[in-house]
Amino acid sequence: MSNELVEKLSEEKFAGKNPEWKEAKWGDIKVLCAWDDKNWYYKNGEVIYVQAKEGPGNSTSHCYGCGTEIEFGAQRQSKWLEEFDGPVGDGSVKLKHIPYCPTCEKEPEETSVIVEEGSLY
Numbered sequence: 001m002s003n004e005l006v007e008k009l010s011e012e013k014f015a016g017k018n019p020e021w022k023e024a025k026w027g028d029i030k031v032l033c034a035w036d037d038k039n040w041y042y043k044n045g046e047v048i049y050v051q052a053k054e055g056p057g058n059s060t061s062h063c064y065g066c067g068t069e070i071e072f073g074a075q076r077q078s079k080w081l082e083e084f085d086g087p088v089g090d091g092s093v094k095l096k097h098i099p100y101c102p103t104c105e106k107e108p109e110e111t112s113v114i115v116e117e118g119s120l121y
């Protein structure tokens with residue numbers, strides 16, 4: 001977690017207080033969410049995304065750290081159950097929409113494999 005970024009956010013937007021982060025979903029990822037009168041703040045690991053609640057910026061969001069507009073990548077995730085010799089299971093594939101900052105983060109892989117460990121038992 002980038003504490004610097006969180007500190008900057010709390011100073012600039014939350015009058016020096018720590019934002020109250022709540023677990024939330026944005027796109028198809030789990031994020032931590034905080035908000036003030038004007039914006040939603042989504043924290044995804046090291047990166048914080050800002051989305052205006054209303055106004056011209058309503059439909060777009062940007063990266064708090066660098067100001068770059070957030071993009072969504074589509075990722076096909078196949079789910080497998082863990083087995084003794086490689087993954088087994090139905091390998092059901094779901095299309096996920098994953099937000100990312102093109103400057104601070106890598107574009108999400110087009111495919112990923114999720115192994116649910118221990119779900120056989």
Ligand SMILES: [Zn+2]
Binds near residue numbers: 064067105
């Ligand atoms: Zn960025």
